[in-house]
Amino acid sequence: MTPTRETFGNIPLSSQLAFYALAAASMAVFAWGVYRRWKLWRLGTSINARDLITGSLAAVWQKVRGGAKRVAIDAGAQQRVRGHGLGTVAHVSLYVGFMALFVGTVLLETDNVLSHLWHGLKFHQGAYYVAYEFTLDVLGLLFLLGTLFFLGRRLVKPPALGHRATDWYVLLGFLAIGVTGYLVEALRILWQQPTGLGAHCSPVGLWLAGWLHLGEAEARHSHFLVWWIHSFLVFAFIASIPFTRLFHFIAGPMHIFLAKNVLGVMPPVTMEEVEATGRVGPADIRHFSQQQLLSLDACMECGRCEEVCPAFATAKPLSPKRVVQDLKGAMEKTAAALAAGKESEVPALHEATIAAETLWSCTACNACVNTCPVRVDQLTFILTLRRHLVAEGGLSGTAATALRRMQSNGNPWGLPATERTAWTDALKPKS
Numbered sequence: 265m266t267p268t269r270e271t272f273g274n275i276p277l278s279s280q281l282a283f284y285a286l287a288a289a290s291m292a293v294f295a296w297g298v299y300r301r302w303k304l305w306r307l308g309t310s311i312n313a314r315d316l317i318t319g320s321l322a323a324v325w326q327k328v329r330g331g332a333k334r335v336a337i338d339a340g341a342q343q344r345v346r347g348h349g350l351g352t353v354a355h356v357s358l359y360v361g362f363m364a365l366f367v368g369t370v371l372l373e374t375d376n377v378l379s380h381l382w383h384g385l386k387f388h389q390g391a392y393y394v395a396y397e398f399t400l401d402v403l404g405l406l407f408l409l410g411t412l413f414f415l416g417r418r419l420v421k422p423p424a425l426g427h428r429a430t431d432w433y434v435l436l437g438f439l440a441i442g443v444t445g446y447l448v449e450a451l452r453i454l455w456q457q458p459t460g461l462g463a464h465c466s467p468v469g470l471w472l473a474g475w476l477h478l479g480e481a482e483a484r485h486s487h488f489l490v491w492w493i494h495s496f497l498v499f500a501f502i503a504s505i506p507f508t509r510l511f512h513f514i515a516g517p518m519h520i521f522l523a524k525n526v527l528g529v530m531p532p533v534t535m536e537e538v539e540a541t542g543r544v545g546p547a548d549i550r551h552f553s554q555q556q557l558l559s560l561d562a563c564m565e566c567g568r569c570e571e572v573c574p575a576f577a578t579a580k581p582l583s584p585k586r587v588v589q590d591l592k593g594a595m596e597k598t599a600a601a602l603a604a605g606k607e608s609e610v611p612a613l614h615e616a617t618i619a620a621e622t623l624w625s626c627t628a629c630n631a632c633v634n635t636c637p638v639r640v641d642q643l644t645f646i647l648t649l650r651r652h653l654v655a656e657g658g659l660s661g662t663a664a665t666a667l668r669r670m671q672s673n674g675n676p677w678g679l680p681a682t683e684r685t686a687w688t689d690a691l692k693p694k695s
């Protein structure tokens with residue numbers, strides 16, 4: 265017998281219709297959640313994203329090639345996640361398992377739709393079926409192992425890692441999805457009684473089925489029940505992506521696509537820009553670009569930037585992760601103030617959001633930028649905010665003293681102007 269299985273086997277038509285209605289509802293909540301965040305990014309200065317997709321196919325490819333390459337390497341091959349020992353292994357494991365299950369679900373639905381539209385176009389059978397079932401069965405274990413690692417890490421709570429109550433919801437949800445997925449498979453094997461390769465291509469499901477000791481009627485009943493629990497969990501997961509840390513699935517690759525290849529470089533300021541805006545550097549969140557605001561949502565508070573920051577390590581009042589999260593808070597407050605028509609309540613970035621002392625603590629070493637998995641450019645945020653402080657006369661400390669001396673004495677050491685070249689005497693050849 266050709267190895268295969270019915271896509272909605274044991275599920276009555278009424279439940280199938282309810283399944284699609286719930287799928288549409290969860291997708292609608294997901295789309296609404298993404299739209300809410302997109303409106304926040306639109307507060308920033310335009311990046312002319314539309315320009316990217318205009319022109320001939322060759323011209324569009326020319327424009328998007330760099331971004332597509334970054335997404336393939338940084339996100340697809342998890343390049344920027346590497347180098348963090350077990351954390352990296354667990355992230356890659358969770359990512360590979362998740363992507364396999366996602367692609368597997370899409371393929372399954374494609375087969376289902378095609379076989380209904382054109383009878384005989386069913387491809388979920390034979391050798392393909394065996395390879396599909398085996399791959400998903402094994403990679404599902406990677407998904408569960410990665411989830412268990414991150415659950416353990418939530419218990420340990422490393423200080424650099426951000427913690428939210430919804431992190432538990434996400435990880436326990438992943439665990440429940442993984443376990444119920446295997447249970448559905450085991451119960452299906454119990455009532456369907458596949459033989460040969462049709463059974464052995466799902467080794468985990470087959471092993472689990474061996475523990476359940478259920479007759480066909482009981483197995484069918486339980487299968488129906490667990491199938492619904494599994495479906496509810498998946499729909500709840502899809503709907504909650506934009507409202508939890510999971511949003512980095514969306515914002516991360518989007519930002520990697522739009523980010524620059526070389527990070528931590530100050531954008532130049534032109535006189536025209538200063539005359540038009542009446543300021544130098546950002547004073548409120550709307551003065552950052554849309555790409556920068558998107559990067560605030562791409563941050564998943566992994567704490568890697570904080571771990572490598574020399575200012576943070578020496579107990580200075582600076583954490584690049586905190587800077588990013590505080591700016592994200594300002595973005596949300598700004599949107600709320602504008603929606604309520606209260607322009608006066610738009611938070612200022614300086615002091616109200618980030619203290620000058622925090623900004624001056626940065627050594628501009630670029631370590632945070634180099635380590636961030638989603639290419640957040642913390643240094644450019646800090647330097648452009650500093651730039652505004654300087655323009656407003658807010659420079660302090662040794663840098664301010666050096667500049668004052670330059671102005672009055674023509675040298676940063678405060679030597680009398682007549683002696684400013686005295687140091688070159690030692691370099692002159694002896695006659």
Ligand code: SF4
Nearest residue numbers: 563564566567569636
């Ligand atoms: S800015 Fe990047 S490195 Fe820092 S916490 Fe966010 S995602 Fe992690």
Ligand code: SF4
Nearest residue numbers: 573626627629630632
């Ligand atoms: S550039 Fe500044 S914020 Fe980033 S790691 Fe270096 S000192 Fe810390």
